[in-house]
Amino acid sequence: MAFESLPAVPDHSALEGEILESWELEGTFDALREQNRGGERFSFLDGPITANNPMGVHHAWGRTLKDVFQRYKALRGFDQRYQNGFDCQGLWVEVEVEKALGLNSKREIEEYGIAEFAERCKERVAKYSEVITEQSKRLGMWMDWDNDYHTFSDTNIEYIWRFLKAVHERGWLYKGHRSTPWCPRCGTSISQHELFAGEYKELEHPSLFVRFPLKERNGEALVIWTTTPWTLPANVAAAVRPDAEYGLRDGAWRLASEGEEYDHLAKGEDLVGLEYEGPFDDLPAQQGVVHRVIPWDEVSLDEGSGIVHIAPGAGTEDFEVSRIHDLPVLAAIDESGRMNQEYGEFAGLTTEEVEQPVIAALRERGLLVEAGRIVHRYPTCWRCGTPLLFRVVDDWFIACDEIRQPMLDANATVEWTPAFYSKRMDDWLRNMGDWNISRKRYFGLPLPFYPCECGQLNVIGSRAELEERATGGLDQLQELHRPWIDEVPINCERCGKEVRRITEVGDAWLDAGIVPFSTLGWQNDKWIDGGFATGAAEGLSGADLPDHAYWEHWFPADWISEMREQIRLWFYSISFMSMTLEGRSPYRKVLTYEKLLDETGREMHRSWGNAISADEALDQMGADVMRWQYCEQNPSQNIKFGYGPAREVKRRLLTFWNSVKFFIDYANVEQWTPGEHGQLEPLDRWLQSRVEQLVAEATDAYERYWTPDIVAAFERFVEDLSNWYIRRSRRRFWDGDRAALHTLWTALTRSLVVIAPVMPFLADHLWRVLRTDAEPESVFLVGWQEAGERDEQLLAEVAETRRVVELGRQARSQAGIKHRQPLRRIVVEGAPRARAHADEIGEELRAKEVEFGAVDASQLRLKPNLPLLGPKLGRRLRDLSTALQAGEFEELPDGGFRAAGHDLAADEVLVERTGKEGWAVAGADGVTVALDTTLDDELELEGRVLDLIHQLNSMRKDLGLELTDRIVVTLPDSAADLLKHEDWIKEEVLAVEIRTDGGIAEPEIAKA
């Protein structure tokens, strides 16, 4: 048989296209699943990707990791589900659809029509789930693509209803009235975890110092500081810190500073209770409000005036304070962030538009002390980037106090990779507030809450229950979404009155959080074919709704993997829901990873021109190169992704490619077929052990879910394979040595299986080139072979030998001796295991003799450590320096030195070890290699011969000669003395004849 020969450089994209076709044609993935059916389970649960835009290169990182470990487990024979998930509803989808339709407010959505809007949302999801599927396939991701779960399926929604009903039965569900972060563009409140998901941007705002005149204290006023002028018309109180000292000067009270003169000093507590005139008491909103000074321990003494203006309707902390002091709550802005009607001249203005009128009014009233600008970090909406405001609104919450400790306990049973993320999860759980689950939006999970004026909160737990209690509207209920669901009123279970659903939809993390139950058929009596592809998901997928036995088999997940941000999001929500429904963690192990940046370490932004789309990366780099970048990255650090790193990966993969190509070229020349092997040599036995070591190292890393170690183990192996085994065996390949061909073929095919999960395309391509007809067509059907026995002694010997050679090369280059120049002698100290490989060391370093023993070829050089000795010796330092420079010192037993009459401690001198005259020395970690650098005529001549051989072989390559082609060489007269080594040269360059010609300056060759 002949192996298909390889081009000089792989065309990753083309090769990947061919492999995708082969997989499709041969049904490789199906065959693999069939082969593993009934095997031990490996339960992976996919966190859904939002089907809203094309996949990004940051998504590709996570999707690569998911695929790597699923492929590894498949090679090991594990049975798996391979269900991909799409997140389909909620604010993400709505905002993108709004953009596409040119809608920019909730009013415009309602004018457009909620039903039509829902259809556009579904179309977008359908489109992008298709796009992401194609991109994921191109990335090499093997999933059960026709059976994805879509979170907007009616089945998924019903499962969430069931969860909410359970939450309600436990008494955890409540309607809260509080000040929450609010996006004025999206017109909805933002929950705690969404607030973290948003960006803090550097924004410029006004910085105002304002007088609040005290009543009954003629001419005295408080000075407050604010960066939000729009909140001043809603002011109701001013807070001071009770234990802080305040000073009065020029009629103004503010925090007293050390060393300043004041007319009066007072503790904060002495100011408490004073009443003042609000800045906008004439506004209708302010009627009846009595402004007073309140105590608050949280008043910051680091910025502003030490007196905080309190507007409970416009800030979370202000709102909390208002509850303690029973302050009125004035709502300043409406849904869209505009000032409410009761704010007179300011009514209808946005918080930004109102800034100048407020400042002007303050100035006119003589209340403005100082107006400046400030740049500070300010939270923005995670979806649309609009700066957030605060509003007091009614939202629905799930109380989390009772579940907090169980969730912490459950987290203690989870194995996190990297391990420290476990603590991050704990931190989040300890600090999480009640879960705000309602959004005042349109296309999302309809919250099944039907409050009745009799006081009863009706919560519907399933579609069947809804149908049973409905008083109408069922015939138009095409799916469980707005507006259709809103047209189905029900009977109140207590008083029987007709009640309607609240209009809010749910937090998207409910949608994704329920999947450990909804997709696995928890508590479902019997398997329903296509039972998950319901409602909006109908026609998009064929996913079944399995039965409870299936859930019992696959729950909890053995392993999940998402980015670190998901600690507050998906990891949290699946855990919350699972602890509520089943009381245990829905996953056992989790791998998480950081953010993707561009190759210079900046965030990628389309507007900055440094973003790389996944399609572009797949075309330009190829999937394997992308996957390699992701896998070599330590997941606890941000990845710097880009074309520079991609080129570097390609270069390293090329080394492996070249090794395979080298094998194929020689095997074809020799017409070698797998199975033929002669007598193995020690180097062959070493490679056999070395590949088993690779398998062992990689297995260990895969089992730890740690891709950087898999990649590193493979790269070390390739380095050993290429720069030791192949390089040292060239002559044998040349001679058609069967043992060498056999050993190399075995090592290559075995290593391909190991690395296939990381670079599936290149590995399968090379497998297909190398495999015998008796073996499976795809490397993924080969199965994982455990690491076999290996000769640890031999591995250690060669590792040490390679270290000696490395140091020898280092010494050579430091001394400026050419790589090809032969040397007379080298001395090696401290590498006892390399002794058996003295010949190899000699060849590698081109030394005629290799000695093992003490290196006395080096000498100590001492210099005074000036910062220590300068102060100590003063003028006497000069004598010491002179002595040290002349080498006049003796070593003391304690590691110190004596020179010029001084006893010096070890740290008082700087020690350097250098080669003595005529020697080059390098050492590290207890191994020292010394080269005798003296060259005689004979060595110099040999050096020139080696240069010539190298030159002639390069010329052969440039001429495109075959490995077996013979040549005739013509040398200039100047090189005639090299003919002393004519036979040697002939052999090395496959020359049949060497002539000389006085008419040329450079050697020439011709095919014989």
Ligand SMILES: [Zn+2]
């Ligand atoms: Zn927004």
Ligand SMILES: [Zn+2]
């Ligand atoms: Zn009722």
